[in-house]
Structures are given as C-alpha cells and as structure tokens.
Amino acid sequence: SEVKKIAVIAGDGIGPEVVAEAEKVLKKAEEVFGYTFETEHALFGGIAIDERGTPLPEDTLEICRSADAVLLGAVGGPKWDNNPKELRPETGLLGIRKALGLFSNLRPAVVFDCLKDASTLKPEVLEGTDLMVVRELTGGIYFGEKLRRQGEHGEEAVDTCVYNVTEVERIVRQAFEIAGKRRNKLASVDKANVLETSRLWREVVNRIAPEYPQVELEHVLVDNCAMQLLRRPSSFDVIVTENMFGDILSDEAAMLTGSIGMLASASLGEGSYGLYEPVHGSAPDIAGQGLANPIATILSLALMFRTTFGYEEAAAAIETAVAEVLDAGHRTSDIAVDKSKAISTTEMGDLIVAAI
Amino acid sequence: SEVKKIAVIAGDGIGPEVVAEAEKVLKKAEEVFGYTFETEHALFGGIAIDERGTPLPEDTLEICRSADAVLLGAVGGPKWDNNPKELRPETGLLGIRKALGLFSNLRPAVVFDCLKDASTLKPEVLEGTDLMVVRELTGGIYFGEKLRRQGEHGEEAVDTCVYNVTEVERIVRQAFEIAGKRRNKLASVDKANVLETSRLWREVVNRIAPEYPQVELEHVLVDNCAMQLLRRPSSFDVIVTENMFGDILSDEAAMLTGSIGMLASASLGEGSYGLYEPVHGSAPDIAGQGLANPIATILSLALMFRTTFGYEEAAAAIETAVAEVLDAGHRTSDIAVDKSKAISTTEMGDLIVAAI
Ligand SMILES: CC(C)[C@H](C(=O)O)[C@@H](O)C(=O)O
Numbered sequence: 001s002e003v004k005k006i007a008v009i010a011g012d013g014i015g016p017e018v019v020a021e022a023e024k025v026l027k028k029a030e031e032v033f034g035y036t037f038e039t040e041h042a043l044f045g046g047i048a049i050d051e052r053g054t055p056l057p058e059d060t061l062e063i064c065r066s067a068d069a070v071l072l073g074a075v076g077g078p079k080w081d082n083n084p085k086e087l088r089p090e091t092g093l094l095g096i097r098k099a100l101g102l103f104s105n106l107r108p109a110v111v112f113d114c115l116k117d118a119s120t121l122k123p124e125v126l127e128g129t130d131l132m133v134v135r136e137l138t139g140g141i142y143f144g145e146k147l148r149r150q151g152e153h154g155e156e157a158v159d160t161c162v163y164n165v166t167e168v169e170r171i172v173r174q175a176f177e178i179a180g181k182r183r184n185k186l187a188s189v190d191k192a193n194v195l196e197t198s199r200l201w202r203e204v205v206n207r208i209a210p211e212y213p214q215v216e217l218e219h220v221l222v223d224n225c226a227m228q229l230l231r232r233p234s235s236f237d238v239i240v241t242e243n244m245f246g247d248i249l250s251d252e253a254a255m256l257t258g259s260i261g262m263l264a265s266a267s268l269g270e271g272s273y274g275l276y277e278p279v280h281g282s283a284p285d286i287a288g289q290g291l292a293n294p295i296a297t298i299l300s301l302a303l304m305f306r307t308t309f310g311y312e313e314a315a316a317a318i319e320t321a322v323a324e325v326l327d328a329g330h331r332t333s334d335i336a337v338d339k340s341k342a343i344s345t346t347e348m349g350d351l352i353v354a355a356i
Numbered sequence: 357s358e359v360k361k362i363a364v365i366a367g368d369g370i371g372p373e374v375v376a377e378a379e380k381v382l383k384k385a386e387e388v389f390g391y392t393f394e395t396e397h398a399l400f401g402g403i404a405i406d407e408r409g410t411p412l413p414e415d416t417l418e419i420c421r422s423a424d425a426v427l428l429g430a431v432g433g434p435k436w437d438n439n440p441k442e443l444r445p446e447t448g449l450l451g452i453r454k455a456l457g458l459f460s461n462l463r464p465a466v467v468f469d470c471l472k473d474a475s476t477l478k479p480e481v482l483e484g485t486d487l488m489v490v491r492e493l494t495g496g497i498y499f500g501e502k503l504r505r506q507g508e509h510g511e512e513a514v515d516t517c518v519y520n521v522t523e524v525e526r527i528v529r530q531a532f533e534i535a536g537k538r539r540n541k542l543a544s545v546d547k548a549n550v551l552e553t554s555r556l557w558r559e560v561v562n563r564i565a566p567e568y569p570q571v572e573l574e575h576v577l578v579d580n581c582a583m584q585l586l587r588r589p590s591s592f593d594v595i596v597t598e599n600m601f602g603d604i605l606s607d608e609a610a611m612l613t614g615s616i617g618m619l620a621s622a623s624l625g626e627g628s629y630g631l632y633e634p635v636h637g638s639a640p641d642i643a644g645q646g647l648a649n650p651i652a653t654i655l656s657l658a659l660m661f662r663t664t665f666g667y668e669e670a671a672a673a674i675e676t677a678v679a680e681v682l683d684a685g686h687r688t689s690d691i692a693v694d695k696s697k698a699i700s701t702t703e704m705g706d707l708i709v710a711a712i
Pocket residue numbers: 090093094247549550579
C-alpha cells in the first residue's frame with residue numbers, strides 16, 4: 001500500500017513518553033492492517049530552543065511540510081516561561097500553525113465512562129455530553145498587528161483583531177460539514193453586539209447557512225456560551241468560533257467533561273493535511289517518571305488515521321482497544337481511583353497495542 | 357441627614373417590576389434609618405429607543421451625572437435585537453459606562469444556601485465558593501477603533517484592543533484593595549503568552565504587587581482560568597481582568613454558583629460614584645407577569661448603600677432581611693422547588709421590606 005509520511009514531534013515534558021507509546025501503536029497498525037508509515041522526528045518547542053536556539057527550526061518545518069501529517073506530544077515548561085517572546089515554546093506553536101496553514105482546530109469534548117466521576121459537574125447534567133469545538137486557528141487577535149507606544153496616558157499596548165470573509169467562510173463551512181456528519185446542530189459563537197469582526201462573522205454564517213438546511217443553527221454570544229456550557233452541555237453538538245473565543249471555550253468544554261487528560265485534537269489545513277496532539281499539556285512536574293497517560297496521544301493518532309488517511313478501520317480498532325483496556329480496569333495514575341494499582345505509561349501503551 | 361440622589365433606570369422587560377420593589381426598600385430604609393433619598397427616573401435602553409429614538413438620551417445622562425448613584429433594572433429584548441447599532445440597547449449600555457467613567461465592574465459570585473442545588477456543579481466542589489470578578493469596563497477591544505474595509509481577500513473587519521498603563525493601574529490597584537479587605541488573594545487573568553495588551557497588563561500588576569505584600573498574587577492565563585473556575589471555584593477570592601475576558605469569566609463564575617438570578621453587581625467610577633444592577637437580564641419572556649425575582653436588584657441597592665454611601669448598617673439590614681425571608685421558605689417561581697407555592701414579585705418585595 002501507499003507510504004504515509006508522519007512527522008513526529010515529541011516536544012517537552014511528558015511529550016516524548018506519550019509519543020513513544022503512540023509510535024508503538026503505529027507499528028502495530030502496520031502489522032495488523034498492512035499500512036506503511038514512514039516517520040521522521042523533528043525538534044520543536046523548549047527542546048529546540050535549548051538545542052537550536054529557536055522554538056521552530058526551519059528543518060522542523062521542512063519535515064512537517066514534506067509529511068502527510070504531524071503527530072505532536074506537548075511543548076512548554078517553566079524553564080522557558082520567562083524567555084523573551086522569540087525564545088518561547090508558544091511562539092513556536094503559533095508559528096507552526098501559521099506556516100502550515102492549520103486554520104482549523106477540532107477539539108472534541110466527550111465524557112469517558114470511566115471518568116464520569118472525575119468531572120466537577122453533576123453526572124445527570126453531563127449525561128450525553130459529546131461536543132466538538134471548531135476553533136479558527138490562524139486569524140483574529142492572535143495574528144493581528146501588535147504594538148507598544150507612548151500615548152497621552154503613558155505607555156500603551158495595542159492588539160489588532162482582523163478577519164476577512166475568506167477566512168471566516170472556510171472555517172464556517174467546515175463546521176457545517178462536521179455538524180452534518182454528527183447530530184446536525186451548530187452553535188456559532190461571537191460577540192456581535194460589540195465587535196465588528198463578530199458582525200462580519202455572523203453575516204458569513206447566515207449567508208452560508210441556507211446551503212446546509214438540515215443543520216440547525218443557533219447564534220450564541222460568547223459570554224452566554226460560557227454559561228450555557230455549564231447549564232446544558234449535552235445540548236451542544238458542534239460549536240464554531242474565532243481564535244480567542246475558541247481558546248477559552250474549548251478549554252472550558254474539555255474541563256467540564258472531566259476527561260481532559262484523555263482528549264485528542266486535530267489542527268487541519270487545506271486538503272487532508274493535519275497536526276494531531278493531545279489536549280493536555282507537557283506536565284513538566286511528572287515528566288520522565290513513567291506516570292503520564294498516553295491515551296490522549298494514542299487517540300490523536302486514531303484521529304489522524306480517520307481524518308488525514310481515511311483509515312477508518314484502524315482508527316476504530318485503536319479506539320476500541322483503548323475502551324477495552326479501560327473496561328478491563330487498567331488505569332494510569334492520573335485516572336486511577338486507587339493510585340497504588342496504577343500502571344505505568346509503557347504498560348498502558350503495551351496493553352493497548354496488545355488489544356489491537 | 358444629607359440628601360442622597362439616586363437616578364433610577366427601570367429599563368426593559370422585568371426591569372420596571374424589580375426596580376419597583378427596590379424602591380420600596382429604599383423608602384423603608386429612609387423610615388428605619390433616617391436617611392433622605394431623592395430619586396429621579398430616567399429612560400434608557402429599549403424603551404428609550406421606542407420613546408426617544410436613542411437608547412441613551414442626553415437628559416438620562418444628565419440625571420445620572422447629577423446623582424450620587426444609579427440603580428438600573430435591566431435593558432434589552434428581542435424587539436430591538438435586529439436594529440442598527442445606534443438603535444440597540446447594548447449601545448446605550450456601552451455609552452453610559454463610558455460617559456459616566458465607570459471603569460470597574462464588580463461582580464460578586466456567591467452561593468446562596470437555598471440555591472446550592474440549583475448549580476450544575478457538585479455541592480462538594482462548590483462548597484465555600486465566594487469570589488469577586490473585578491472587570492475593567494471602559495477599555496480594551498470594546499472601545500478600540502472598529503472598521504470594515506475591502507482587503508486582498510474580500511471584505512474584512514477590524515477591532516482594536518488598546519490599554520494604557522493608567523487604565524490598567526487604576527483597576528489593578530482597586531482589585532488589590534478589594535482583595536485586601538477580603539481573603540487577601542488576587543488572581544490576575546490575561547493572555548500574556550499571546551497578547552501585547554496582556555503583557556502590559558502583567559507588567560503593571562507585577563509593578564503594583566509589592567505595594568500589597570499581604571495579598572497573594574497569581575497570574576492565570578484566560579484559558580486556564582476558564583478551566584480552574586470549574587475545577588477549584590472555591591480557591592478564588594478576587595479575579596481581576598480586562599474587559600472582554602471579564603465579560604466571559606464573570607458570566608461563567610456567576611453561572612457556576614447556581615445563584616445567577618440572585619447576584620448583584622456594581623460599576624464604579626472615580627470616587628464613590630457607582631451604577632448598581634442585578635446580574636440577570638431583562639427576561640422579556642416573563643415580563644409583566646409578576647414572576648420576576650426582585651432579590652438581585654434589592655441586593656444591588658444594598659451594595660450601593662455600602663459602597664457609594666457608606667451606609668453599612670442599612671446594607672447589612674437589607675442583606676439580613678433577604679436571608680430571613682429566604683430562610684422562612686419564601687420563594688419566587690425562579691427559585692421555588694414547588695412552583696405552586698411560589699410568591700409574586702411584589703409579595704417578595706413586601707416580605708423583605710417587612711423584615712427590615
Ligand atoms: C500556548 C497558547 C499560545 C495556545 C493558544 O492560546 O492557542 C494554547 O492555549 C492552545 O490552546 O493551544
């Protein structure tokens with residue numbers, strides 16, 4: 001079969017540990033399903049700052065560009081937090097999104113049965129919660145002009161939020177498509193009562209909506225959305241919103257499921273290209289101790305199989321294997337009720353590999 | 357004693373009903389404590405659009421300016437939602453904040469014992485939650501330059517977020533002061549890993565912090581704050597943040613207490629001047645039926661007594677009266693478990709007046 005090229009970015013903290021387990025799953029998928037993958041490792045984030053003096057070396061970008069998809073562990077840590085901007089892991093993250101044209105961030109927020117009780121929400125409120133935040137990822141206030149200057153009232157800082165119709169159209173269209181393949185409900189989140197970019201956003205949404213008559217659309221103001229996620233999480237299917245609102249709401253949505261340590265995410269560009277990573281961060285406090293949970297990264301790989309490669313069978317096999325291992329009661333310490341029975345990162349990876 | 361002038365803005369929806377009850381409380385406070393209040397009513401919001409062709413008539417501003425404090429019911433409703441910008445209630449709200457220099461919005465989020473179960477959060481997580489969001493209210497992306505233009509990729513919209521050190525200093529200093537009178541904990545929320553305005557914000561916070569050595573300060577990124585509010589709500593005391601983040605986080609915080617229908621808020625300017633209003637909206641669906649709960653508005657009046665007038669005794673008396681009436685089991689329908697036993701807006705107001 002065709003060779004699929006995957007750029008593998010381990011990153012910082014627990015990144016290398018969780019990515020190593022996902023790579024075992026990749027090998028197993030080759031054996032079981034006859035796929036051929038070619039992986040190439042690349043430096044990115046804090047480790048790239050340390051070894052190469054920049055969070056996003058040019059050859060890392062080249063490796064990503066020549067691949068069909070990217071698997072990312074996690075980046076960042078206190079070591080680099082006080083660095084100047086150009087030498088911070090986050091700057092690499094924004095840079096890679098822009099350079100690879102990853103304009104769409106998909107963040108599914110689902111409740112894992114075994115983690116139902118980990119949520120701070122009441123189980124009856126959480127029941128049936130299964131939503132997806134579609135966040136615009138390369139526009140808005142993240143990438144608009146920034147400046148410092150002297151003003152009338154002392155020093156001042158400026159950030160600029162810009163959106164054009166083309167940028168809004170592509171993300172909104174994608175969200176409608178996704179909603180059409182799920183439960184046919186789309187909530188478009190903006191602050192149209194205050195922001196001009198939100199008014200443009202809403203106009204575009206309303207213009208595109210008639211092309212998707214089967215999708216039920218609601219416009220929700222961002223402040224109201226922050227409330228409704230708490231009040232009626234299970235009523236949401238797909239939520240589409242701009243970069244900054246998406247940053248805030250996707251984290252809120254992930255946290256309310258109680259399953260944040262198990263959630264996968266995809267950042268997509270044009271065509272089928274995508275970067276896949278766990279929602280959790282680099283957790284430097286537990287790095288290198290074999291305590292990390294590799295499930296979110298393994299599920300990110302499954303998402304890559306489905307979304308970039310169209311390998312639905314293998315994607316489903318991975319997801320089923322994860323569910324089986326959890327059903328059998330195996331837990332890493334982050335999700336274990338009885339921590340003394342917790343298994344290690346590699347044990348969890350091995351069990352999932354064996355179950356595929 | 358001195359005459360205190362209060363501008364009273366009933367507004368739209370349930371606004372007139374809840375404000376009427378607060379005015380009864382005002383009269384009772386005159387009798388019991390010997391204060392003298394002079395009230396003047398002013399048109400604002402949707403009703404002002406209907407009667408005067410603008411949400412914020414000039415004489416309304418004059419009435420507010422010549423008063424010591426403003427009591428506001430609520431504004432807005434579907435009737436005006438599709439109006440052009442200048443003819444929308446929200447535009448009046450932004451206009452009055454700016455015109456009166458109300459740069460600080462205080463939104464206490466507390467859990468009412470009788471409403472503990474109304475929250476979607478687990479009671480054990482909510483236990484002890486009592487926080488205050490201090491939101492900057494006259495700067496940032498709300499008031500920066502906005503535009504529409506033709507760009508390379510079609511029509512585009514721009515919003516500008518600007519903060520100067522003076523604006524940040526005054527709100528941050530106020531938040532430190534408030535924290536110092538509460539539990540000495542301050543969380544400053546920003547997005548300093550992305551925004552220039554946030555970096556300025558954080559610099560100012562760090563510069564002022566040494567003046568308040570007894571206040572424990574943490575910097576929290578806005579996305580993380582949206583999560584931490586869910587995970588550890590009771591660990592927060594005072595949260596200070598810029599306008600847009602404050603809009604989102606204060607609504608999230610209010611909703612998680614389950615008590616959103618009972619919460620008061622204050623918008624303060626220089627000196628002791630302030631505008632006081634319930635956190636809840638105009639609820640047009642139940643307007644005019646005697647179903648509205650006047651407690652949030654009555655508690656807003658108590659907040660005015662304490663904050664603008666320094667009438668601590670009367671403020672405490674109102675709060676105690678509210679607690680007594682609730683403890684005795686009286687409920688308006690929004691907070692009644694058995695709706696058939698619910699009392700009306702005026703009955704609730706009368707009971708509170710009687711208890712003072
Ligand atoms: C690290 C930061 C720049 C980033 C963002 O805000 O986009 C992160 O919060 C995320 O959501 O991926």
